Amino acid sequence: MGLHKAIVFSITPFDTAIKEEGYLLNISSDEIRITASTGAGSFYAIQTLIQLLPVEQQTRLKIPAAAIADEPQYKWRGMHLDCSRHFFSKEEIKKYLDLMALYKFNTFHWHLTDDQGWRIEIKKYPLLTQISSTRKETVIGHPKDTGNKFDRKPYSGYYSQEDIKEIIAYATERHITIVPEIEMPGHSVAALAAYPQYSCTGGPFEPMTIWGVSNEVFCAGNDSTFSFIENILSEVCALFPGKYIHIGGDECPKDRWKTCAKCQARIKKEKLANEAELQSYFTKRIVNYLTAKGKTVIGWDEILEGGLAPGAIVMSWRGTSGGIAAAEQEHYVVMSPGNPCYFDHYQSKKINEEPLAIGGYNPLPAVYDYVPTPKKLSPDKTPYILGAQGNVWTEYIPDFSHVEYMALPRMCALAEALWTDPENKNYKGFIRRLTIQSKLLDAKNVNYDNKFIKKK
Numbered sequence: 283m284g285l286h287k288a289i290v291f292s293i294t295p296f297d298t299a300i301k302e303e304g305y306l307l308n309i310s311s312d313e314i315r316i317t318a319s320t321g322a323g324s325f326y327a328i329q330t331l332i333q334l335l336p337v338e339q340q341t342r343l344k345i346p347a348a349a350i351a352d353e354p355q356y357k358w359r360g361m362h363l364d365c366s367r368h369f370f371s372k373e374e375i376k377k378y379l380d381l382m383a384l385y386k387f388n389t390f391h392w393h394l395t396d397d398q399g400w401r402i403e404i405k406k407y408p409l410l411t412q413i414s415s416t417r418k419e420t421v422i423g424h425p426k427d428t429g430n431k432f433d434r435k436p437y438s439g440y441y442s443q444e445d446i447k448e449i450i451a452y453a454t455e456r457h458i459t460i461v462p463e464i465e466m467p468g469h470s471v472a473a474l475a476a477y478p479q480y481s482c483t484g485g486p487f488e489p490m491t492i493w494g495v496s497n498e499v500f501c502a503g504n505d506s507t508f509s510f511i512e513n514i515l516s517e518v519c520a521l522f523p524g525k526y527i528h529i530g531g532d533e534c535p536k537d538r539w540k541t542c543a544k545c546q547a548r549i550k551k552e553k554l555a556n557e558a559e560l561q562s563y564f565t566k567r568i569v570n571y572l573t574a575k576g577k578t579v580i581g582w583d584e585i586l587e588g589g590l591a592p593g594a595i596v597m598s599w600r601g602t603s604g605g606i607a608a609a610e611q612e613h614y615v616v617m618s619p620g621n622p623c624y625f626d627h628y629q630s631k632k633i634n635e636e637p638l639a640i641g642g643y644n645p646l647p648a649v650y651d652y653v654p655t656p657k658k659l660s661p662d663k664t665p666y667i668l669g670a671q672g673n674v675w676t677e678y679i680p681d682f683s684h685v686e687y688m689a690l691p692r693m694c695a696l697a698e699a700l701w702t703d704p705e706n707k708n709y710k711g712f713i714r715r716l717t718i719q720s721k722l723l724d725a726k727n728v729n730y731d732n733k734f735i736k737k738k
C-alpha cells in the first residue's frame with residue numbers, strides 16, 4: 283500500500299547471469315530493486331536511477347516504472363586529463379571524477395608529467411616539485427598566429443602524495459581506477475630541468491614554455507637513468523593501487539641518441555639494429571621492472587616500434603592502425619584515435635565562435651557513432667580491444683571551466699559508444715535524453731557546450 287516503499291539492494295556474486303559491471307533495475311509501485319553481482323554493478327544502477335529522477339525540486343517524486351537489464355559493451359571506459367600543460371586543482375579533479383561516474387566511466391588516465399610541468403610529488407627527488415613543476419612563462423595562442431608571444435607569468439602546480447591518496451580514495455568510492463602516466467623517454471624536459479644528468483647532453487634545461495615535441499629526452503645508454511626512473515616508478519606503484527601504469531612512449535625524437543656515446547655503446551652491446559630498437563630496449567627494461575612489481579604497462583602506440591614488450595597494452599592514438607597491429611599480435615588495446623577521441627579538437631566548424639583549440643574537428647555525432655572495435659580486425663582478435671577513452675590535452679585549455687566545455691557533452695556520447703549495445707544506439711534519442719540531462723548538468727554548474735539543444 284506504499285507504506286514501506288524502499289530501495290532494495292541485492293548482491294548475487296555467484297549469479298553468472300549478471301556480468302561483472304551489469305545490473306538489474308526493477309522499479310515497481312512498491313519498491314525499487316537493484317540486483318548486481320558486484321558493487322560496481324549496483325553503483326551503475328544507482329547512476330541510472332539518478333538519471334531517471336527529475337532535477338527540479340518537487341513535492342512528490344515520480345519515477346517511471348521500469349525493468350532494466352543492463353551491462354557495458356566494453357571493460358575500459360576511460361577519460362584522460364592532461365594536468366601538465368595546465369594544472370587542475372584537487373577539487374576540480376574530483377568534479378571530473380563525479381562526471382565520469384555519472385556516465386559510468388571506470389578509468390581515469392591522469393597525465394601527470396610532460397615537458398611543460400611535473401605534477402606529482404616524488405619524495406626521493408624533491409627537485410621534481412621544486413624545479414620541474416614550474417615554468418617561467420607560457421606561450422600565448424598559436425605561435426604561428428602570435429609569433430611566440432609569452433605571458434611572462436610563472437606557472438606552477440603539483441599534487442602532493444597526500445593529495446593523490448585523497449583523489450584515489452575519491453575515485454575508488456566511484457568505482458574508478460586511476461591510471462597514472464609518467465612520460466618516458468620523450469616528453470621529459472621538465473624532469474631533466476631538475477636532473478639534467480639523465481639526459482644525453484647534460485643540459486642545462488628548463489621546463490618548456492612552448493608546446494610541441496623536444497629533442498631533449500632521457501639518455502637510454504646511462505644505467506643511472508634507469509635507476510632514477512625506477513625509483514620514481516617505485517613511489518608511483520606504492521601510491522596507486524590499480525594494476526596499470528602508463529609510461530607514455532610517444533613522440534621521442536632520436537636525434538640525441540644518434541650522437542650520444544653512451545646510447546651508441548648500448549646499441550652495440552645489446553646488438554640493436556637502430557635507435558627505434560633502443561627505445562624498444564628502454565621500454566622492455568621498464569616493463570620488466572613494473573611487471574616484477576605486479577603492474578601492467580600501457581604505452582602510446584609508438585611502443586610498437588622496434589618490437590612490443592611482452593604483456594604491454596597499446597593505447598592507439600595515431601589512428602587505429604597501431605591498435606589493430608597490437609591486437610593482431612594478441613596484445614590488449616585501448617582505442618583513443620585522434621578522430622573522434624581527442625576532445626581538445628574543435629566541436630564546431632564555426633571556429634571563430636569557439637574558444638581557441640589545438641585544431642581538428644570532432645563533432646558530437648562522430649563521437650556518438652564511434653565503434654571502438656575496428657572492422658578490419660580479425661574476428662578472433664576482437665576480445666583484445668578493451669575499450670576506448672576520450673583524451674583532453676590542455677595546451678589550449680587554461681582553466682577547468684574550459685575543460686568542461688571541451689569534455690561535455692562529448693563524453694556523454696562516448697559513454698554510450700562504450701556502454702550501449704550498438705543495436706540500441708540512436709542519435710536522435712541520445713539528443714532528446716541529453717537535453718533532459720542538461721538540467722542535471724546545469725544543477726551541477728557544469729560549463730558544457732549547449733549547441734545540441736534545439737533553440738525554440
Ligand SMILES: [Zn+2]
Pocket residue numbers: 481482500501502503504538539542543544545
Ligand atoms: Zn644518451
